[in-house]
Amino acid sequence: MSGTQAPGVGRPALVLTGLLLGTVALSAGSGWTVRRDLEGLVGRQGGDLDGWAVFLSCLADPYSTIFVLLPVAAGLAAEHVTRRGDHAELIRHGSRARWLASTTRSSLGRIGALVFAWTLAALMPTAGLPWFAAFQPTAGQMPGSGYLLPHLATSGLSPQALAGAGVILLSTALLTGQVLLATLVALVGEHRQQGALVVAGAMAGPVAILVNFKLAVLPEWLDPACLLLLTPAAHLPGGPWSAVAIWILLAVCCWALLRWQHVLLDTAAALSRVADRLPRVPSGWLTYAAAVVLGLLGLRTVAASWQPATPTLWDCSVTALYTASPEGAGPLLWAFSSIATLGYGYLVLTHLDRAFGPQSLHALLRHGTPRRWVARQVTGPLLGAAALPVVLLAATTTLQAVQMAAAGQPLRLTTADGAASELLPGVTPGALAYQLLVNGALQQLVVVLAVVLVCLLTAASGSALSSDTSRTSLWPLAVLAAFLVASSPGIADHAVLPAGLGGAGHAIGGWPAAMGHTALLGGSAAGLTVAVVVAVRSLRPRHLCSPDRATATALHPAPVRSSL
Amino acid sequence: MSSTATSTHEPTAPRRPAHLTLTSPRRGLASDVRREIRVLLRWPQLTLAAAVVALPSAVGLLFVVPGYALIDELDLSSLLVGSAVPMAFPLLAAALAAPSMASELRHHFLASTRTRTPVRRYLLAKVVAGGLLGFVVFALAALVPIVVSFGVVPHMGLVQFHPDTVLLTAEQVVGTRPGRYTFSQVFAAGPSLGPWLYALLHAGWAGLNGALYTVLPMVLLVVLRSPLLALSAPLLGYHLGSFATALAGWDIFGPLTSVFPFTLAQQPMWTVLVPFTVLLTLTAVLLVSVLRSAPHRDVLS
Known part of the structure; x- marks a missing residue:
């Protein structure tokens, strides 16, 4: 044997x-x-x-x-x-x-x-x-x-x-x-x-x-x-x-x-x-892109029942990025919106998780100060968040254009009465574009800023931002779950929380509604930005680069007080 | 008796004080599970459990119910379950027991316990304790809204029902209960027995799923190196699975709707078993794999 x-x-x-x-x-x-x-x-x-x-x-x-x-x-x-x-x-x-x-x-x-x-x-x-x-x-x-x-x-x-x-x-x-x-x-x-x-x-x-x-x-x-x-x-x-x-x-x-x-x-x-x-190519980002593309292709078919008689180039964006509004939204559209917006937030979280890992000490030494280094880690995801609605809008518009061209339909920008879509009566293309691009970008920024803030606050509270700390994993995830709940159609309809407000469905009220959402989202983004800046300024090297307390103590020994 | 039998076969060894005994033949899995449950019952977990159990009903009765015209108690109970618990279900389950285990793994506490207890038994005890806690918390989270709806609200007159909105009388609405939701088929047992059968069935089902979603991140913590991935994988699978099944037209097999089947028309009872079987198989395979390879895993040493 x-x-x-x-x-x-x-x-x-x-x-x-x-x-x-x-x-x-x-x-x-x-x-x-x-x-x-x-x-x-x-x-x-x-x-x-x-x-x-x-x-x-x-x-x-x-x-x-x-x-x-x-x-x-x-x-x-x-x-x-x-x-x-x-x-x-x-x-x-x-x-x-x-x-x-x-x-x-x-x-x-x-x-x-x-x-x-x-x-x-x-x-x-x-x-x-x-x-x-x-x-x-x-x-x-x-x-x-x-x-x-x-x-x-x-x-x-x-x-x-x-x-x-x-x-x-x-x-x-x-x-x-x-x-x-x-x-x-x-x-x-x-x-x-x-x-x-x-x-x-x-x-x-x-x-x-x-x-x-x-x-x-x-x-x-x-x-x-x-x-x-x-x-x-x-x-x-x-x-x-x-x-x-x-x-x-x-x-x-x-x-x-x-x-x-x-x-x-x-x-x-x-x-x-x-x-x-x-x-x-980072596998997470590639998987995210594939999921979004597959979701867009699938939703295009599932939302076929929404297809109006004379489709415009906006119709694909409206159906794919509808999310929530009192006029009605299917759970599938809300789920896709959550994957597209909160999925980006989750990827930012994984990026911060890697960046603030045990190897961060070397990067921190190279950059000199925690503020400069953290700002560098955060700037990229924030710029990507602002650009994400543009990418989604371009993808959906291209998809609609390809389908209309394949079907031999004329490429229309507006309906006969000047509206962006028959699904959004009275909403002009300008108001819809503003809602999708400006409010969409602000919504995305709010999500990413909230994730960054919670990561930094967890660090400042004393636990190192290393990848094997459960607290730094759980709290940002809880923030994403809170956004998921708050952006559900039943809650986002009331438009009192800065969640789920970047969708096309919220443009139904026209410019006044869009500007109201901008005020709420902009105020939230400004408040979160101030909080992030304060959190970054209060960061100390021991918050970021110590995988455990022993290493932190070795790097920054506490002053010894004499008992005499 | 077992200690006597053991002592006759063991070679003579110097007796040690009880607090220095490395292994205790009398201590079994049940004792370890009781100890792990005591470890898990800390203030953060108790606060979270209390919030999961009580908050949906309280918030629902105070803020949500006044905006709806409900037709009967069953309608009320489905509304009181709310949206927060179903959507964050895997994350809430993960937060019950996985952080404690992640902390033990990170600080290599598990390695130090290997001198006192077999690592497989220790892991099994942690998983059983986490599963029990998950079962109790989520069974109560499903049970409390039903008890509030059928037991408290009618006696205190907190909610006015409007069966006339669906052009039915109160008696006729009661007759529609067996055909409304997947689990409400048990209302066919009668108006007096039906609510309690429904409460037991849904509480047991939510508890079983809660136990699985509590255990899965604990097992993933050992399999995967990153706590972030281990804690978030069940949540991602839960929502991506719901999205993919809905996209394919198989929303009756969605993970979310199988635990909280209030957003779909009534389905046969077996449909909820399909995603449950997938989750159970995945968890069981991972758990057995972890237990078999536990003595050789780096993360446990």
Whole structure:
């Protein structure tokens, strides 16, 4: 019995079991939702629900596939590679390509278990239902109504074999994705930041795919349901045989990827060498930008019901940046606004957390005085806060312009009666621009100034502003949570607190309302600025650079008083 | 009996005074949990717990309710829960127990306890104590508005209800309760039993979620090096998850609406289990991983 144990042994089985149980639970939840929807649909049509309809719909449900299956597969791949990607493993295999091939072979069982769990979860909602074995379209029956699979079945192919081939094909697609992710993680594994970005991108990819589906930018055949031949036949121009062509193309791509993965490895290695020479992009800011862009794309579709008959260039900004007003605002718009504005505040907090960390002593010595150094740390985030509304407004306007140009609509700045948008009757473009840019910038400044002030006050109260101090983490987070609550529609409607006042919805009152918000926000920003200046002037080096009291005492020893 | 059995198998060793004993075979997990609960019950935590439990009802009755035309006690209880607790829920839960643990980690207090107690048992005791505290505080936070609405307000006549705003009589409004919110389905048990079943169900559910959101940042403190990330990750996941599920049209599975399902039409009871299962699985996997690797983690030594 060996006394040593390989690092990580035991954990993978635990992680795998947990992930598979979670997969079954999530897929089963999705399956029961599908069954409920089908029951409602079939009930309205006066037919009977059958097991095949539920089973196939669960397998083809894009939400289940995108949100459950693909992230779990990506997580398994990342976990598997990080477990095996140490140098000893690479040396034992001789090359990264051989190591990757070995990893791929040992992943087959995991992929099989994943697909088994998914199929089991799709079977669970079919309990107690009769099975429709013939795959023949019948009046009042769901399964044969429009899927590609029954169309192929009527052409003489075995439906059971086709369904099995579809599951195998999806497994192959998952395996291919796993190889891709494994390759990328293995190459960037030495750089934790880039590796985290790759994994985060793999996890965010499914959401991006879904948003793209809603925007109908990507073609229909990228829908996972198409791989299982469960796409409605009318959606593919070539009929069922175009789906078979996609099968063949995908199989060829998978085979080529597995056969010539060393080419992919070499290419990725070359790209990685190039990327090492480029300046590093902070992952937090990149994630924030991606979240904002995805949110804008998604909201553009969700808020389609707001779209007026003659849209103007302001309409996208109005819907995306509406936030709160007595005229009404959906929780989704408020949530996006919170992510865009308070997310920036959170990133500023992480920046201060790093800047005021244990290494700050060296920076402080270089700058000479705490005031100059802190001012330098704070100036950048404040300028960014003032510029953020401009960036958001430019992004939303560009998005609206692209969509209007794609739809062949004339680019209008105002409606027929001169208003900025039909959604904001009577509000001129000038008032709306003032509200979004000036009040938006002031609102953003108030948030950032509050975060900075709380960080400085926590420092002045005696605890060092180092990254491992829980107080400096908790209080600024509490400030952000307070802004989150205060900017909710029910509270921000009253416009008595300087929170949530930078949205387009608050321009409904026109110039007087906008100027009132400016007064409130400007007064708050001025007060916070004075408080920040006072806090900075009262800072002492021991507040900033001492990771613990012992270091502070060593740096600035207290005067010794004689007992005599 | 156990001490006798132990003493027969142990080699003879010089007896030490009780206060110098490194390990005590009689002290178990329950004793450690009781000690950790005593550690957690300090003024900041007690003040926060009292605020979470009492403030929403007090502020709601004084300032919010006068601006609304409420139709019955169930309407009042959903309003008294307020918006602050649901929105800051993970942060409030994190503030209950995680700062104390972060302080112990930072000052390497945990390392010094390893000579007196196994680190796994110590961590488990901290997590169990934090979970218990989170359960009690958030169960009470959900229970108090319901008790106030169904038990205190009708007797004291603090709020005038207006069922006529929905063109119904008071009796008819009571009949609509089982179909209003996800958890209000238990009102089908009857007008006398329904409110208390509803109170127990919602309090238990909020308590369970509160326990998980209290435990998760404690575990993340060991996994992640940055307390800022550990304390904020549950809050970010909570709101980003709610946003992403709403964007995808799956708002019935949003983390926020699964704990406080007052902003959605009534859903089947199982829908709230989906995000709960995700959170439970994540917390359990992280906790087991931390407990298994605790003796070798740098942050605990």
